[in-house]
Amino acid sequence: MEKFIINGGNRLTGEVEISGAKNAAVAIIPATLLADSPCILENVPNINDVSIDLRILRELGAEVTVINNSTIRIDPRNIRDVAVPYELARSMRASYYFLGTLLSKFRHASVPMPGGCDLGDRPMDQHLKCFRALGSNYTIEHGIVELDADFLFGTQIYFDKVSVGATINAMLAAVKAEGLTILENSAKEPHIVDLANFLNSMGADIMGAGTDVIKIRGVSELHGATYSIIPDQIEAGTFMIAVAATKGDALIKNVIPKHLEPITSKLRKIGVVVMEYDDSVRVIGQDSYERITVKTMPHPGFPTDMQPQLAALLTLAKGTSIINEGIFDNRFRYVDELRRMGADISVDGNVAMIEGVSHLTGAPVKASDLRAGAALIIAGLSTNGTTEIEDIYHVERGYENMDEKLRKMGADIYKREIPANIRKAL
Ligand code: EPZ
Numbered sequence: 001m002e003k004f005i006i007n008g009g010n011r012l013t014g015e016v017e018i019s020g021a022k023n024a025a026v027a028i029i030p031a032t033l034l035a036d037s038p039c040i041l042e043n044v045p046n047i048n049d050v051s052i053d054l055r056i057l058r059e060l061g062a063e064v065t066v067i068n069n070s071t072i073r074i075d076p077r078n079i080r081d082v083a084v085p086y087e088l089a090r091s092m093r094a095s096y097y098f099l100g101t102l103l104s105k106f107r108h109a110s111v112p113m114p115g116g117c118d119l120g121d122r123p124m125d126q127h128l129k130c131f132r133a134l135g136s137n138y139t140i141e142h143g144i145v146e147l148d149a150d151f152l153f154g155t156q157i158y159f160d161k162v163s164v165g166a167t168i169n170a171m172l173a174a175v176k177a178e179g180l181t182i183l184e185n186s187a188k189e190p191h192i193v194d195l196a197n198f199l200n201s202m203g204a205d206i207m208g209a210g211t212d213v214i215k216i217r218g219v220s221e222l223h224g225a226t227y228s229i230i231p232d233q234i235e236a237g238t239f240m241i242a243v244a245a246t247k248g249d250a251l252i253k254n255v256i257p258k259h260l261e262p263i264t265s266k267l268r269k270i271g272v273v274v275m276e277y278d279d280s281v282r283v284i285g286q287d288s289y290e291r292i293t294v295k296t297m298p299h300p301g302f303p304t305d306m307q308p309q310l311a312a313l314l315t316l317a318k319g320t321s322i323i324n325e326g327i328f329d330n331r332f333r334y335v336d337e338l339r340r341m342g343a344d345i346s347v348d349g350n351v352a353m354i355e356g357v358s359h360l361t362g363a364p365v366k367a368s369d370l371r372a373g374a375a376l377i378i379a380g381l382s383t384n385g386t387t388e389i390e391d392i393y394h395v396e397r398g399y400e401n402m403d404e405k406l407r408k409m410g411a412d413i414y415k416r417e418i419p420a421n422i423r424k425a426l
Pocket of ligand 1: 022023026093094117121122123124125126127128161162163164165166187304305327328329370371398
């Protein structure tokens with residue numbers, strides 16, 4: 001295993017290029033198996049979750065060719081109706097998108113229950129509700145979800161809860177169903193729109209993605225397409241906060257400023273200077289920041305995937321900030337680790353109260369999930385000491401070469417292997 005070593009105190013300056021969006025890529029990659037000819041995907045992030053997705057595609061019989069670091073060719077013509085391997089599926093959340101795609105293609109799917117970040121209760125009831133509404137039976141036995149349908153018929157589905165995953169799986173399952181499917185109370189995240197745009201480029205007929213009503217008229221065939229994945233608004237927001245926390249001044253490139261609006265507006269309220277250009281934003285850190293109150297909400301609200309990173313910044317703001325986690329019921333596991341660094345945070349249920357302190361101190365800490373790891377990196381960069389972060393595999397699931405990108409901006413951060421004997425002792 002490896003850990004990050006951060007010698008904090010350096011201002012982040014210069015510029016950074018944002019990679020393709022993880023949560024768009026992990027939906028679009030499984031969708032390629034619906035095509036009857038090869039697809040070429042560009043701006044694909046080189047991250048572990050994508051590697052797992054590509055391994056699953058290969059296990060299903062697809063031919064996957066890496067053209068360069070961010071371009072991949074997928075030929076789905078030899079895809080077979082076989083089970084998705086258990087260990088691959090349970091290593092990430094997005095493996096459950098193979099349910100919607102395999103059901104669409106074969107009217108059958110056998111996919112193990114997913115894994116992913118431990119953020120508290122993460123049921124799949126809305127996904128299963130959609131599959132059943134479209135005409136599929138399902139069983140869950142031995143940790144495996146099995147779907148079977150004679151036909152898939154378009155229908156009207158109202159989501160009891162706004163769910164990114166269920167909205168995506170419903171789109172994937174309905175895209176080749178007979179007739180019209182109307183999804184109501186749908187999620188509106190940028191990656192929902194990106195998937196709809198990709199499917200439409202393959203010949204699908206999807207309208208309304210990005211609003212809470214999505215209409216999908218089933219088609220009989222989908223052809224291959226060449227498609228460029230949108231930039232990752234969460235990676236961009238993470239770097240924006242890292243620049244602010246180090247009082248830096250840097251240009252965040254390859255972004256869509258509109259996707260960043262929920263993040264930009266909160267950072268400006270704290271006192272961070274954010275200047276927007278066509279495909280980049282300049283972030284200028286300040287000597288002090290104001291407290292704020294924020295609740296994480298589905299898009300276009302403040303994204304839950306930015307909650308830990310924002311908390312790390314608010315530990316240094318003047319006064320008492322309040323964060324209300326409106327999506328998941330256990331997304332404050334990183335707080336104990338920030339306390340090791342001197343943060344003054346109290347948590348009561350889904351609400352964290354953050355008393356600003358003058359500075360944090362370096363400490364040995366542990367990443368509990370992807371965005372928690374990002375928050376600890378931000379905190380470590382802001383100190384004048386040394387921070388060691390273990391379990392960085394969480395971070396590498398969703399951030400491409402994060403340490404390398406930060407080093408180019410002036411951060412003193414590097415990876416160190418934990419020798420096996422010490423690993424046993426941990
Ligand atoms: C996606 O997870 C993202 N993951 C998460 O990003 C993100 O935090 C989340 O959406 C919210 O934006 C991927 O896209 C791979 P949800 P997902 O279904 O689809 C409840 C990251 O850091 N719910 O929108 O699992 C659920 O428990 C990761 O990149 C049900 O009750 O999230 C949660 O409280 C972390 N029943 C809420 O809805 C269901 O059937 C939102 O979950 C499904 C969800």
